[in-house]
Amino acid sequence: MNLTIADLKKGESAVITDSSSNDIPLKLLEMGCLPGNEVKLLQLAPFSDPMYLNVNDSFLAIRKETASLIVIEKINE
Amino acid sequence: MSKQINVALIGNPNTGKTSVFNALTGLNQKVGNYPGITVDKKHGICKLSRGVKAHILDLPGTYSLNASSLDENVVIELLLNKNDKDYPDVAVIVSDVENLKRNLLLFTQIKDLKIPTLLVINMSDVMKRKGISLDVDVLEEKLNTKIALVSTRKGTGIQELKKLIEQYKTLPKKQCLDASTIEPAYFERLQKAFPNQDIYKLWLVITQDANFGKVSRQELDVSKFKTKSTSELKRLQQKEAIKRYQFINNVLKEGQNIDRSKARDLRSKLDRVLIHKVWGYIIFFIILLTIFQAIYDWATFPMDLIDTTFAGIAEWVKSSYPNGGKVTDLVAEGIVSGIGGIVIFIPQIAFLFLFISILEESGYMSRVVFLMDRIMRRFGLSGKSLVPLISGTACAIPAVMATRNIENWKERLITILVTPFTTCSARLPVYLIIIALIIPEGYIFGLSYQALTLMLLYLIGFGMAVFSAYVLDRIMKTNRKTFFVVEMPNYKLPLLKNVIITVFEKTKTFVFEAGKIILAISVILWVLASYGPDEKFNNAEAIVAEQYADLSDAKIDDKVAAYRLEHSYIGIIGKTIEPVIKPLGYDWKIGIGLVASFAAREVFVGTLATIYSIGSATENESIDTIKTKMSNEIYEDGSKVFTFASGISLLLFYAFAMQCMSTLAIVKRETKSWKWPMIQLIGMSAIAYIFALIAFQILK
Numbered sequence: 208m209n210l211t212i213a214d215l216k217k218g219e220s221a222v223i224t225d226s227s228s229n230d231i232p233l234k235l236l237e238m239g240c241l242p243g244n245e246v247k248l249l250q251l252a253p254f255s256d257p258m259y260l261n262v263n264d265s266f267l268a269i270r271k272e273t274a275s276l277i278v279i280e281k282i283n284e
Numbered sequence: 285m286s287k288q289i290n291v292a293l294i295g296n297p298n299t300g301k302t303s304v305f306n307a308l309t310g311l312n313q314k315v316g317n318y319p320g321i322t323v324d325k326k327h328g329i330c331k332l333s334r335g336v337k338a339h340i341l342d343l344p345g346t347y348s349l350n351a352s353s354l355d356e357n358v359v360i361e362l363l364l365n366k367n368d369k370d371y372p373d374v375a376v377i378v379s380d381v382e383n384l385k386r387n388l389l390l391f392t393q394i395k396d397l398k399i400p401t402l403l404v405i406n407m408s409d410v411m412k413r414k415g416i417s418l419d420v421d422v423l424e425e426k427l428n429t430k431i432a433l434v435s436t437r438k439g440t441g442i443q444e445l446k447k448l449i450e451q452y453k454t455l456p457k458k459q460c461l462d463a464s465t466i467e468p469a470y471f472e473r474l475q476k477a478f479p480n481q482d483i484y485k486l487w488l489v490i491t492q493d494a495n496f497g498k499v500s501r502q503e504l505d506v507s508k509f510k511t512k513s514t515s516e517l518k519r520l521q522q523k524e525a526i527k528r529y530q531f532i533n534n535v536l537k538e539g540q541n542i543d544r545s546k547a548r549d550l551r552s553k554l555d556r557v558l559i560h561k562v563w564g565y566i567i568f569f570i571i572l573l574t575i576f577q578a579i580y581d582w583a584t585f586p587m588d589l590i591d592t593t594f595a596g597i598a599e600w601v602k603s604s605y606p607n608g609g610k611v612t613d614l615v616a617e618g619i620v621s622g623i624g625g626i627v628i629f630i631p632q633i634a635f636l637f638l639f640i641s642i643l644e645e646s647g648y649m650s651r652v653v654f655l656m657d658r659i660m661r662r663f664g665l666s667g668k669s670l671v672p673l674i675s676g677t678a679c680a681i682p683a684v685m686a687t688r689n690i691e692n693w694k695e696r697l698i699t700i701l702v703t704p705f706t707t708c709s710a711r712l713p714v715y716l717i718i719i720a721l722i723i724p725e726g727y728i729f730g731l732s733y734q735a736l737t738l739m740l741l742y743l744i745g746f747g748m749a750v751f752s753a754y755v756l757d758r759i760m761k762t763n764r765k766t767f768f769v770v771e772m773p774n775y776k777l778p779l780l781k782n783v784i785i786t787v788f789e790k791t792k793t794f795v796f797e798a799g800k801i802i803l804a805i806s807v808i809l810w811v812l813a814s815y816g817p818d819e820k821f822n823n824a825e826a827i828v829a830e831q832y833a834d835l836s837d838a839k840i841d842d843k844v845a846a847y848r849l850e851h852s853y854i855g856i857i858g859k860t861i862e863p864v865i866k867p868l869g870y871d872w873k874i875g876i877g878l879v880a881s882f883a884a885r886e887v888f889v890g891t892l893a894t895i896y897s898i899g900s901a902t903e904n905e906s907i908d909t910i911k912t913k914m915s916n917e918i919y920e921d922g923s924k925v926f927t928f929a930s931g932i933s934l935l936l937f938y939a940f941a942m943q944c945m946s947t948l949a950i951v952k953r954e955t956k957s958w959k960w961p962m963i964q965l966i967g968m969s970a971i972a973y974i975f976a977l978i979a980f981q982i983l984k
Contacts, residue, residue, distance in 0.1 A: 227522060229515050232767040236525050237348040237389055249552070253561050256658050259772060263529075265386050266551070266772040268654045273767065 212258065213275035215248040221279035222246070223262075228276040239263025240277060289338045290370060291330075291449055294359060294394065295378035296387050297345030298647070298773035300406040302326075303436035304378050305342040306781055308446070315789055323355050324688075327370075332450045341370050347386070349393045349488055350521065352767075353691050360492065363397055364485055374452035376445075378404045381411055381418070382774060384540060388427075388532045389525070392460040395428065396484040400455040402430055402448055409435035415543035423539035428456040437779060461531045463487065466523040470512070477509050491517050554775050559651050568652060572674050575639045579678035580709060583631040590631070594624030613814060614807075622806030625884065626799040629681055629946065633794050634787050636675050636682040641786040643671075644689065645778030653770050663750050664757020666695040673699070673749060676706035677742070680947045681798070684954055685790060698756045700954060701964055704947050705749035705940065707742045710885040714938050715741055717889055721914055722931030737935075745939055748971075794950065801949035809883050812854040821851040849894055854879055868937065868973070869930030869980040871919065881943045888938075929983035933976040941972035 215221060226240050239262045240246070249266070250259040256271040295301040305313070309328030316325040326342040343362065344355035351357035362368055363375075375394050379387030384405065395401050403423075411417065420431050430448050434441035464471035464483055474490075475483050490509065512520070557563050601616040608615075643649045653667035660667050668690045676683035683703045690696035707715075715738060723734045820827065824847045832843055849855050858876035865875050873895045880891040896913040917925040942948065948961040955961070 227519060229518055232352065232769055233350050233518070233521055234347055234352050234767070234769050236522050237350070238386060238769065238771070239529065241522070241526050241529060250555060250559055252559070252654055252658060254658060257654055257768065257770075259555075259559070259654060263385065264383065266774075268650070268657075268768075268770045268772055270657070270768045273769075 209278045210281060211275045212246060212248070212260065212269075212277045212279055213255075213271050215246075215258075215279070215281075217248055217251055219281065220245060220247040221281045223277060224280050225278035226276075231273060231276050235267075235269065235273065238265045238267060245282070246277075246279065287336050289332070289336070289449060289452065290373045291338045291340045292362065292370070292372035292375050293340060293342045293378060294375055294390065295345060295404075296347050296380075296383065296390060296771075298771060299345070299378050299380040299383070299387060300436050301345060301378040302342060303779055303782055304376075304404060304406060304434060304442075304445075305340060306785055307434075307436050307439065307442050308338075308340050311785070313785075315793065323358050325358075330446065332446050336450055338446075338449055339370075341372070346390065348390055351492060354693060355691065360488065363394065363399065364488065372399060374400045374402060374449060374455065376402045376404055376449065378406055380407045381405050381416055382407065382414060385529075385532055385536060388535070389528050391427070391429075392528050392531065393484075395458075395460045396463060398457055398459065398482065400452050400457060402432065402445075402452070402455065403427065404432050404434050404445060406434050406436060408433040408441065409438045415545065417541045417543075419539045419541075423535065426535040426539060427460060428458045430455060459484075461527065463524055463527065466520055466527055470520075473511070474509065491521055550775055555651070555772075558648065559654055564651070564655050568655060571639075571643070572671075575636065575671075576674060576677060578635045578639065579632045579675060579682070583635050583678075586631040587628055590624065590628050594620060594627070598624075610814075614810070617814070618807045618810035619803070622803045622810070623799075625806055625946075626795060626802050629679065629794065630791055632679045633682040633685065633791050636678075636686060637787045637790040638783065640671065640686055640689070641783045642778045645776070645782055647773040647775045649689065650770055650772050654772065657768065657770075663753040664695065664698050664760075665750075665753050666690050666692060666699070669695065669699040669753075672703050673706055673746070676703040676708060676749075677746075679708050679710070680704045680706070680944065681794065681950050682790075684947065684950050685794065687954065694757075694760060697955065697960065698753050698760070700951055701756060701960065702749040702753045704942055704944065704964065704968065705745050705752065707745040707939070708885075708944075710944065711741075711938055713886045714881075714888050715935060717911065717914075718926075718931050718935055720911055721926055722928050741935060741939055744936075748940060752971075793953070797953045798946060798949040801952070802946050805945045805949075806883055809854070809880065812857070813849060813852050813880070816848070816852040817856070818851065821848060824848045824851065845894055846896065849876065849891075867980070868976040869927070869933045869984065871917075871925055873917075874925075874934070878937075878943070881938075882945050884946070885938065885943055927984070929980050932983055933980035936979050937972045937976040939972070940968055940975055942968035 209225075210221070212221070223240060223242050223244050223246055225242060226236060231240070241263070244263045247261045248258060249261055252259075252268075257268045258271060258274050259268045260266070260274075293301055293305055305326065305328070308330040312330070313326060313328030316327070323344060328340050328342075330338045330340050332338050341362075343359045346356040346359050349360055349363070351360050362370060363372075365371060377387070377391045377394060379391065391401065391403060405418070418433075420433065424431050432441050432445040432448055434445055436442075464487075471483060471487070474486050475481075478486055558567060598616040598620045601620060602612055605612045605615075640649075643652070649668065652670065656667035656670050660669055665673075669687070671689075672683040672686045675686060680703050683706075684700050687696045687699045687703070690699060719734050719737050723737050726733050728736070816822065824844050828840060828843045828847050832840060835843065855872075855876055857879050858874075859872040861875050861879075862870075862872040865878070870878070873892065876895060877888040877891045881888045892914065896917070914926050915924070919925060942965045948965060951961040951964060952958055
């Protein structure tokens with residue numbers, strides 16, 4: 208099982224390794240959700256949905272459903 | 285005609301693009317519409333120097349040239365169509381200094397279209413505070429452009445920007461990078477198939493989401509060129525984005541330096557509270573209460589003032605031209621009160637948009653969406669639907685206008701359609717009098733039955749709004765998957781100028797767009813109430829005088845007014861619809877009230893007062909008098925008209941029926957067609973009828 212953004216805990220960072228799923232909106236890619244970029248989970252709404260992220264210097268909120276499509280590798284700090 | 289330069293302002297949302305627009309044009313701007321769609325077209329004139337003017341078009345905010353909404357599609361349509369009269373001589377890309385990296389993605393795309401392009405870096409005043417330094421010369425060279433460092437907050441850099449716009453012809457046209465290198469073979473074949481077309485334009489046309497726009501397809505049929513599947517294209521688009529970011533990162537490595545230790549983190553401090561799982565909701569609730577208080581309570585002072593002023597004008601018209609007959613009446617009672625009926629909404633609209641623009645400008649609105657998305661999503665609504673739904677409790681008109689902020693068309697349409705179910709303040713007078721009539725005074729757990737009934741009616745309204753949203757969400761099909769990507773912008777102090785312009789524009793839109801329809805219907809209703817087809821209407825005075833020879837003059841006048849109304853066209857309509865409303869427990873007098881309610885629901889009370897001929901009593905007296913009259917009202921067989929059953933039926937009818945022409949007018953304006961207001965009118969009235977029918981038949 209690959210880890211995805213949906214698996215991140217509050218405050219954790221990771222590097223995106225794959226965002227090629229067809230169900231990821233292009234807008235998200237264009238905002239910087241691309242392989243190699245760092246992503247940090249800043250905050251969660253109740254029931255962990257939506258998720259508030261910092262990706263590629265952009266601050267954005269996406270639904271958990273979308274987050275679970277973006278594959279990551281955690282950064283050990 | 286003097287020389288005029290066509291300028292298009294383009295940029296990501298939340299970059300202060302509109303502030304730049306406001307700074308360039310001042311109040312010299314207009315809001316129009318793009319033909320056929322509900323996107324505002326904001327444009328204005330800016331004087332650059334003697335004899336040289338610029339026509340500035342403020343295009344909707346977009347993150348890239350790949351449209352994912354109707355708003356964004358406007359940008360692409362324009363930039364791909366050289367024959368459009370607004371096609372820019374120069375594109376001004378507005379970016380903000382803190383999000384330069386992401387902003388530059390759009391910039392490099394537009395450069396690829398070979399339009400002369402200028403870069404505005406806004407919010408330059410915060411650079412020092414955020415530890416950002418820029419090497420403008422390096423950036424200009426690497427990006428093949430000219431850069432204006434602007435601070436709309438401090439008002440700096442605007443003159444320089446104007447100068448650069450004027451010299452647009454000297455801008456380098458060279459692209460930043462060659463997008464076709466992501467798959468040279470494919471792009472080569474594409475170019476061969478359409479040798480006369482610009483390659484990047486071709487690529488954009490091919491990859492545009494088919495659900496949007498005709499994107500220059502009229503001149504360019506790319507459907508034959510289908511050598512790649514959608515997912516292959518998507519992969520290429522991803523490659524393109526990666527390539528662009530590689531370029532941008534290289535440029536910024538040389539041209540930008542960020543010292544992160546200097547950044548004060550206002551965002552995370554505020555976010556910790558404002559979107560906290562508990563505090564976030566409490567704060568939002570308090571903000572909503574304040575908005576509600578403002579439109580419900582604070583607005584009443586100016587509204588009363590408007591009310592008395594227009595009543596005064598009407599009175600003045602009557603007394604100044606006593607011999608004008610019907611013309612005087614038309615002016616005084618039809619036109620003046622019709623205009624009054626429009627102007628009366630201005631305070632509520634202005635207040636609501638004052639708050640909304642402050643919430644938007646400050647960056648808080650995105651947090652609301654974040655907090656509410658999960659709850660509202662279930663009902664096919666957006667997190668942003670909550671503000672319209674709550675403000676609908678004061679008045680549906682500003683609430684419907686407030687749905688503009690919802691980007692997703694389906695969510696926005698559903699919000700527009702269900703908002704009128706929430707209990708607006710115009711329903712209140714009707715509720716109060718009927719509750720007083722049929723609900724006994726008494727207390728349960730220290731709460732009065734009457735107050736509980738009123739609260740129940742508010743809950744029913746809100747519940748019906750949410751329920752019908754749920755149903756509509758199931759029924760309405762969209763061929764687009766809705767997705768949710770919300771930028772959480774930085775918090776900032778709202779610019780007073782932007783707030784004022786928003787309030788002013790919204791109010792103007794209402795007065796001139798919806799106002800026309802409201803005025804027309806007011807006049808029609810007035811005519812229906814002031815004319816009758818036969819002798820009985822025209823000789824009302826003589827007939828009544830004969831019947832009630834022993835009454836005082838004032839009493840006679842009341843009786844005449846009642847008799848007139850009964851035999852006017854509206855009275856005839858009331859009698860005609862009696863068979864239809866009989867099963868709900870209403871007689872023709874209530875029928876007249878229902879028809880007259882179309883002007884505004886609260887008119888119901890006034891109309892009944894006229895019908896029961898108690899017009900000349902003072903206000904406090906009249907409430908009591910009308911209550912007594914209503915409870916004494918009997919059918920020919922001696923049974924009461926206003927029973928518990930017919931009262932509940934009437935309450936439910938008012939709770940659900942679409943009886944407000946002003947709302948219909950504004951829905952027509954916001955959805956650009958009569959289809960949706962008609963669906964609303966018929967659907968809501970049907971629901972109202974069915975509920976009222978069931979209630980009456982069970983309870984009677």
